[in-house]
Amino acid sequence: MSKVKPSPLPPDTMIGGYRIERKLSAGGFGVVYLALDSEGQQFAIKEYLPSSLASRAVGELLPQVLPEKLSLYRLGLKSFFEEGRSLAQISHGSVVSVLNFFRENETVYMVMNYLEGGTLQDFIITARDLKKPKVFRESTIRSLFDEILRGLRIVHQHKMLHLDIKPANIFITDDNRAVMIDFGAAREVLSKEGNFIRPMYTPGFAAPEMYRRDSSLGPWTDIYAIGACIYASMQGYPPNDAPQRIDKDRLSLALSRLRGVYSDNLIEVVQWCMALDPLARPQSVFALQKELSRESARRYTKLTVGERVRLQFDSVVSDTKKTARKANVMGTRFK
Incomplete structure (x- = not known):
């Protein structure tokens, strides 16, 4: 099969x-369209169209799937x-609203509310480029993720996992709502089948267990991704991916440079969420919500003059290295 991406449906x-x-x-798993109903109301429609399993020529409606990949295509379709x-069945302001879903053209379409605004990733990149000491204020981070966690708790109560929480999948609407989009159920099902080797995770935000086929996924898997998103909102960049951390974990070092900028509690929350051992993380969204809402825990470590000088020196060295590989970083992460 050609590696050319399937063509979207024509206007x-x-x-x-x-x-x-x-x-x-x-x-890799679908196309999202802006569409209008008979009354001219706008909707976002997501079409199941995995690029590694299906092709579609320009102007055609039906996906073309090779016979040997048909069973896998149908498995993802079902998921x-x-x-x-x-x-x-979920009605919550922080979870994308699915209004309708139907089968047509030998695939499935999901009809959702059309949201106007930008992703958290867009905001992080903009804030980072302003080169301020803080990418976001701590109060903003806590408020944003409290809102997301309220929605995620409902998702978990419905026995679902998101499995692809990252700044690009957290949408900030023009009326200031934070909404989780682009759930990954089909992605996860396909990753467990046969020799389907397309990456099923987003480096930096995927928990270690997502890299192993024999691991158990649960609320703790989404919670790792929440911690990684908070980290990105503090640092302006994603954390190292899980395999790198298993080999040599620099998370504590990276977070230590933020002491005095963000409270000890927020830094500890990130470390807790991003524990490499799933059992060492919060086991439920409720446990994380409780800790994140602790107003009295916002202490700031008092750094000595020597520590500040050393961290400033480390920051300059790090910035020099980042500049040297900026093109590569921007090409692979937070495009």
């Missing part, structure tokens, strides 16, 4: 009573459909 295509306006985004059914 003005009608599916399930909706008219496609344009493609909004595309990833995508079940994900839509489960999400449709």
Whole structure:
């Protein structure tokens, strides 16, 4: 099969009573379109179209799947459909609203509210480029993730996992709501089957157990990703990915440079969430919410003059190294 990505549906295509306006985004597992209903109301429609399993020529409607990949394609299709059914039962401001889902063109479509705004990743990049001591204020970080955790708790209560929480999948709407988008149920099902080797995780935000097929996933897996997102909101960059951390863990060193900038408690929360051992992390969203809301815990370590000089020196050396490999970093992370 060609490695050329499947072509999106052409503008003005009608599916399930909706008219496609344009493609909004595309990833390894699907395409998201802006679409209008018969009354002209805008919606986002996500189409199941895994690029490693299916192809589609320009102007065509039906995906083309090689016979030897058909069973895997259908397995992901079933998971995508079940994900839509489960999400449709959840009504929470911090969880993307699935309003409808249907089968057509030998695939499945998920109809969601169209959100206007930007992703947390967009905001991190903008804030980082301003080169301020803090990417975000601590109060902003706590408020944002308290909102996300309220939605994630509901998701877990419905026996679902997100499995791809990252700044690019946290959407900040123009009316100041934080919404989790792009759940990864189909991605996870496909990763467990046969020799399907396409990466199923986002480096830096995926917990160590997501790299092993024999590991048990649970709320602690999403909680690791939450910790990584908080880290990115503090540092402006993703943490090292799990395999790198297992080989040589620099998380504590990186966070130590933020002492005096962010409270000891917030730094400890990140370390707790991102423990390499799943059993050492918060085992439920409720446990994490309780710790994150502790107003009395916001102590700041008093750094000595020597410590400040050393950290400043380390920062200059680190910035020099970052500049040398900036093109590579920006090409692979936080594009």
